[in-house]
Amino acid sequence: MPENAPENKAVAAAGAKGEAVLAKKPTRQYVCRACGAVHAKWAGQCDGCGEWNTLEEMPLEPLAASSVTSRVGGGRRVRLEELQGQVQPPPRVRSGIAELDRVLGGGFVPASVVLVGGDPGIGKSTLLLQAASQLAGQGERVLYISGEEAVDQIRLRAQRLGVAQARLELAASINVADIIATLDAEPDVRAVVIDSIQTMWLETVESAPGTVSQVRACAFELIRAAKRRGFSLVLVGHVTKEGALAGPRVLEHMVDAVMYFEGDRGHQFRILRAAKNRYGATDEIGVFAMTDRGLEEVSNPSALFLAERRGNIAGSAVFAGLEGTRPVLLEVQALLAPKGGDGAPRRAVVGWDTGRLAMLLAVLETRCGLKLSGMDVYLNVAGGLKVAEPAADLAVAAALVSAATGVPTNSGEVYFGEVGLSGEIRQVAQADARLKEAAKLGFTQAVLPRRIARGNARTRPPEGLGLRELGHISDLISPEAEAD
Ligand code: TYD
Ligand code: MG
Numbered sequence: 189m190p191e192n193a194p195e196n197k198a199v200a201a202a203g204a205k206g207e208a209v210l211a212k213k214p215t216r217q218y219v220c221r222a223c224g225a226v227h228a229k230w231a232g233q234c235d236g237c238g239e240w241n242t243l244e245e246m247p248l249e250p251l252a253a254s255s256v257t258s259r260v261g262g263g264r265r266v267r268l269e270e271l272q273g274q275v276q277p278p279p280r281v282r283s284g285i286a287e288l289d290r291v292l293g294g295g296f297v298p299a300s301v302v303l304v305g306g307d308p309g310i311g312k313s314t315l316l317l318q319a320a321s322q323l324a325g326q327g328e329r330v331l332y333i334s335g336e337e338a339v340d341q342i343r344l345r346a347q348r349l350g351v352a353q354a355r356l357e358l359a360a361s362i363n364v365a366d367i368i369a370t371l372d373a374e375p376d377v378r379a380v381v382i383d384s385i386q387t388m389w390l391e392t393v394e395s396a397p398g399t400v401s402q403v404r405a406c407a408f409e410l411i412r413a414a415k416r417r418g419f420s421l422v423l424v425g426h427v428t429k430e431g432a433l434a435g436p437r438v439l440e441h442m443v444d445a446v447m448y449f450e451g452d453r454g455h456q457f458r459i460l461r462a463a464k465n466r467y468g469a470t471d472e473i474g475v476f477a478m479t480d481r482g483l484e485e486v487s488n489p490s491a492l493f494l495a496e497r498r499g500n501i502a503g504s505a506v507f508a509g510l511e512g513t514r515p516v517l518l519e520v521q522a523l524l525a526p527k528g529g530d531g532a533p534r535r536a537v538v539g540w541d542t543g544r545l546a547m548l549l550a551v552l553e554t555r556c557g558l559k560l561s562g563m564d565v566y567l568n569v570a571g572g573l574k575v576a577e578p579a580a581d582l583a584v585a586a587a588l589v590s591a592a593t594g595v596p597t598n599s600g601e602v603y604f605g606e607v608g609l610s611g612e613i614r615q616v617a618q619a620d621a622r623l624k625e626a627a628k629l630g631f632t633q634a635v636l637p638r639r640i641a642r643g644n645a646r647t648r649p650p651e652g653l654g655l656r657e658l659g660h661i662s663d664l665i666s667p668e669a670e671a672d
Contacts, residue, residue, distance in 0.1 A: 218243040219400045224438035244400045278467050281420060284322035287476060287485045291447055291460050293468015296379060296420035301411050305425045305436035306449035311458050312424050314482050316381045317345060321354035328378040335362040335387030349482040362389045364406045368413050377419050382410060384424040386433045398433040407439050440464060452572040472512035490517035490629050493571040499599035503591035507583030508602040508622035509575060515625035517602060519570040522587035524563045539569025548585055548607060555611035556662045558592055579616035581607035589664050600632035611661040613637045627653040
């Protein structure tokens with residue numbers, strides 16, 4: 189995600205033009221509550237993210253700051269260091285929730301700030317109350333500060349989650365000055381959860397809680413306290429669709445790590461995904477299931493995602509995918525229906541990219557003669573996961589072909605491979621990891637890209653797993669054509 193590119197541009201432009209810009213003295217700027225894009229003029233719609241009525245007027249801080257720095261003297265020289273030197277990996281405080289620690293890159297880093305964003309009601313407070321209790325259970329001093337719930341409500345939730353014994357310290361407050369005074373008086377606190385940053389309030393900032401100015405100012409003060417005192421800070425931020433509150437995106441550039449807690453409220457699965465991580469990889473996911481006793485870790489997501497799969501139904505195929513370093517098997521479902529009405533046919537996609545579906549449909553129609561342009565197409569990645577890998581092309585194509593022909597795919601088969609515009613099946617990364625996961629879950633055959641050179645030895649497939657190698661997408665329709 190761009191780290192507030194428009195704002196950086198504005199600063200750079202102001203710096204380049206120097207006094208000329210200052211002479212005109214623009215004093216306001218307009219910041220989008222949803223995406224944080226900065227605009228010079230007010231507009232009804234943000235051209236950064238397309239949301240309506242999300243621009244909020246703010247004093248123009250970058251210019252004010254530069255006009256100050258051009259006047260002040262008396263700064264001290266900073267120490268310049270060589271690039272080469274001994275580097276220690278950052279110390280980690282493990283939460284004890286393996287799925288969370290994985291996404292964090294091994295645990296919380298002292299003096300670092302993690303922003304956990306997500307839709308209201310998705311389970312952020314639940315996750316963090318569980319994590320904070322676990323940490324406290326290891327003998328660390330952990331503070332959970334809620335601006336949304338009273339202490340009794342948090343106690344009740346803790347009872348329900350079965351963590352009421354933890355020596356977690358609670359506070360209900362929205363006043364950042366009070367919170368920082370408390371933290372200054374408790375120097376041995378190791379971790380602090382602020383739930384949520386949109387409820388926090390600084391007296392010195394004029395606007396109401398939840399506005400971009402308040403949210404940024406409160407986060408800034410809390411982050412400074414974390415860096416000064418060395419505790420790990422977790423900020424909860426609601427993703428807001430209505431644009432009434434400033435969303436977590438206006439804070440992304442200020443924090444060390446950004447994770448989004450996603451999922452469909454109708455499903456049990458919750459996925460924690462890192463969008464930014466200064467101390468770890470951003471392609472890891474943590475998988476949880478929301479139960480009546482809180483969030484449970486799902487260490488074998490494939491089994492969960494495939495649990496409700498029914499065999500022998502046309503339009504379904506299993507994709508052997510990768511999420512970060514982890515192989516995950518998913519069911520792709522396609523449904524075709526004769527186009528209704530005069531307009532363009534419907535293309536409805538859940539969990540995959542619409543543009544990519546359009547491309548695959550065109551390839552299937554042009555290269556395989558499959559008539560799909562007169563059909564409405566519905567595509568669904570079961571379980572609520574969002575797939576971004578091109579490697580899913582082959583599974584999607586198999587689901588579409590199966591839906592179009594009415595012939596179910598073999599229920600013991602998994603698919604992976606990228607499809608090119610001429611219909612060729614292209615290699616994808618980490619075939620071995622995908623094959624291993626498929627074998628582990630009892631699949632008997634993998635449909636995958638053909639080896640480029642026949643002589644090249646592929647590492648042997650896992651025991652019990654046959655390979656069906658495809659060179660062209662038309663091999664999906666006429667399997668006998670693949671023999672050469
Ligand atoms: P919550 O953590 O309050 O969401 P957020 O902080 O992201 O707004 O979770 C709220 C939902 O989770 C609520 O609809 C009820 C559900 N839930 C469970 O299903 N089981 C539980 O044990 C708990 C605590 C909540
Ligand atoms: Mg909450």
